Amino acid sequence: xxxxxxxxxxxxxxxxxxxxxxxxxxxxxxxxxxxxxxxxxxxxxxxxxxxxxxxxxxxxxxxxxxxxxxxxxxxxxxxxxxxxxxxxxxxxxxxxxxxxxxxxxxxxxxxxxxxxxxxxxxxxxxxxxxxxxxxxxxxxxxxxxxxxxxxxxxxxxxxxxxxxxxxxxxxxxxxxxxxxxxxxxxxxxxxxxxxxxxxxxxxxxxxxxxxxxxxxxxxxxxxxxxxxxxxxxxxxxxxxxxxxxxxx
Numbered sequence: 001x002x003x004x005x006x007x008x009x010x011x012x013x014x015x016x017x018x019x020x021x022x023x024x025x026x027x028x029x030x031x032x033x034x035x036x037x038x039x040x041x042x043x044x045x046x047x048x049x050x051x052x053x054x055x056x057x058x059x060x061x062x063x064x065x066x067x068x069x070x071x072x073x074x075x076x077x078x079x080x081x082x083x084x085x086x087x088x089x090x091x092x093x094x095x096x097x098x099x100x101x102x103x104x105x106x107x108x109x110x111x112x113x114x115x116x117x118x119x120x121x122x123x124x125x126x127x128x129x130x131x132x133x134x135x136x137x138x139x140x141x142x143x144x145x146x147x148x149x150x151x152x153x154x155x156x157x158x159x160x161x162x163x164x165x166x167x168x169x170x171x172x173x174x175x176x177x178x179x180x181x182x183x184x185x186x187x188x189x190x191x192x193x194x195x196x197x198x199x200x201x202x203x204x205x206x207x208x209x210x211x212x213x214x215x216x217x218x219x220x221x222x223x224x225x226x227x228x229x230x231x232x233x234x235x236x237x238x239x240x241x242x243x244x245x246x247x248x
Contacts (some may be wrong), residue, residue: 004034004037005041007024008037008038008041009041012041022110025110026110042061064206081104087212104134109247111212111215111220111223111244111248112212112213112215114212114244114247115209115212115213116213117177118209118240119178119209119213123178123179125144125145126140126141126144126145126175127141128141128142128145136155136158136159137156137159137168137169137172140152140156140159140169140172141154141172142153143155144172144176149176149179149180150180152172152176153173153176153180154178156169156170156172156173157169157173157177160173167193167196167198170189170192171189171193171203171206173189174186174187174188174190174193174206175206176188177189178206178209178210178213183197183210183211183213183214186210187207187210187211187214188204190203190204190206190207190210190246191207193206194207199244200236201235201236202235202236202237203215203229204224204226204229204235204237205230205235205236205237205240205241206237207226208222208223208224208226208227208230208241209223211226224245224248227241227244227245228241228245231245
């Protein structure tokens with residue numbers, strides 16, 4: 001097994017370049033032997049901490065034995081406090097190991113994977129209103145929820161032909177194009193919606209989402225800029241944008 005210690009150590013201490021960090025994360029997913037080596041690194045770090053703690057304990061014991069001025073009563077009290085310190089240190093190590101584990105898995109998601117997870121959760125179905133009266137938007141939602149994306153798209157685009165300023169129709173047309181994998185058309189519609197002055201307009205966030213999913217050269221950087229804009233301007237999608245930027 002090739003020694004990747006410095007490479008792995010660099011990732012955990014965030015000294016790798018952005019490109020190297022992305023290659024590292026992809027290597028974890030693609031190379032089981034490398035993933036095993038990362039796991040060994042974590043266990044080795046833990047073992048080293050345990051050895052240092054053992055050596056400190058032995059040194060303390062020797063110093064204690066060489067000091068006759070310490071009574072048995074004081075010695076017992078000091079040993080008790082030492083045990084408390086050991087428990088506290090062990091707890092701190094466990095926290096560090098857990099944090100490293102969390103950092104490892106939370107950072108392993110690529111922009112494409114984050115986009116996929118969001119779409120699977122948020123765009124699985126559209127909000128059909130239950131009631132006796134139905135409008136054309138609701139009909140489009142129903143078709144979408146039945147998996148009839150082409151028919152749903154036709155429904156929304158028909159609405160836009162009759163009302164070129166219909167925000168909802170354009171929004172859901174963009175979403176359907178995104179689900180169909182026509183990212184250029186999705187971006188076209190989301191870009192139009194960015195000009196709308198609304199209280200809650202996710203157009204810039206959706207634009208970034210589409211770029212993350214399309215994943216062409218330059219898309220990641222542009223998506224990152226748009227997500228930062230969402231955060232800076234407190235726009236719709238800010239909470240998710242902040243989480244994604246931390247994992248980038």
